[in-house]
């Protein structure tokens with residue numbers, strides 16, 4: 240059973256702060272690291288895998304600092320996001336190289352077993368240049384697993400995968416989680432994380448924004464204020480009716496859009512009240528659209544919460 244602890248870790252590149260004073264514990268089972276693009280997920284994963292040193296704070300595995308610690312590297316497998324693979328090698332040569340790098344006693348047998356685990360035996364002797372995106376991902380996975388690490392870190396592993404490949408990888412990760420390994424994967428898609436992770440850590444703009452199970456994170460996201468753009472047959476009358484209702488916390492008349500911008504605090508009540516109030520005042524609703532549904536706006540709400 241392995242525990243990764245991130246203790247007040249920061250990492251900056253010149254004057255860009257990629258990770259800002261993050262403290263987190265990652266234990267056995269599957270953890271999803273959720274955050275928008277550029278949030279600092281890769282930087283955090285690179286610090287956990289011993290690929291990057293923190294600029295301040297520390298990252299430990301079972302109490303020992305990971306950076307420049309060979310014993311820790313033997314326990315950790317990293318599936319990086321980038322495709323910096325050697326296209327001229329075959330899949331099996333690529334995995335074998337990693338087995339040799341780890342100084343395994345029987346690197347050939349270990350490479351074959353890892354390729355078998357990811358169902359790449361049949362294509363193992365083809366050059367990586369001929370592989371599909373999903374096959375490349377599986378070979379990276381075999382390479383990360385070849386030394387039987389107790390910790391597996393995957394950076395955006397589902398990017399570019401088709402649904403079948405995605406299911407296959409999810410099954411594989413579930414098996415590893417069930418074996419008691421510490422598995423962490425990053426994603427910017429909530430639905431992906433929700434299908435797989437029992438525990439979610441959210442990171443936004445380099446900071447740790449939320450932590451908990453899927454239901455808690457979902458609740459944080461849906462309970463936040465929602466903004467809507469509403470067009471109706473009588474915007475002024477609708478604004479007057481809505482502002483008197485507890486579901487609404489703010490209204491602006493947007494003249495350039497010819498619409499109302501409404502801030503709803505109670506999503507369910509608002510969804511019931513809006514059509515009721517419109518009917519009551521004989522107002523026709525012409526368009527109702529959420530104006531801040533991007534994942535980025537949800538994330539930034541979480542950070543400011």
Ligand SMILES: Nc1ncnc2c1ncn2[C@@H]1O[C@H](COP(=O)(O)OP(=O)(O)OP(=O)(O)O)[C@@H](O)[C@H]1O
Pocket residue numbers: 252255256257258274275276277278279280281282283395
């Ligand atoms: N080597 C580097 N040099 C300079 N800036 C960097 C470097 N690595 C990361 N950054 C910056 O740090 C911030 C966090 O990047 P990071 O790649 O960790 O985010 P991410 O959440 O993994 O995003 P993505 O999913 O887009 O890769 C970004 O602003 C990025 O531009």
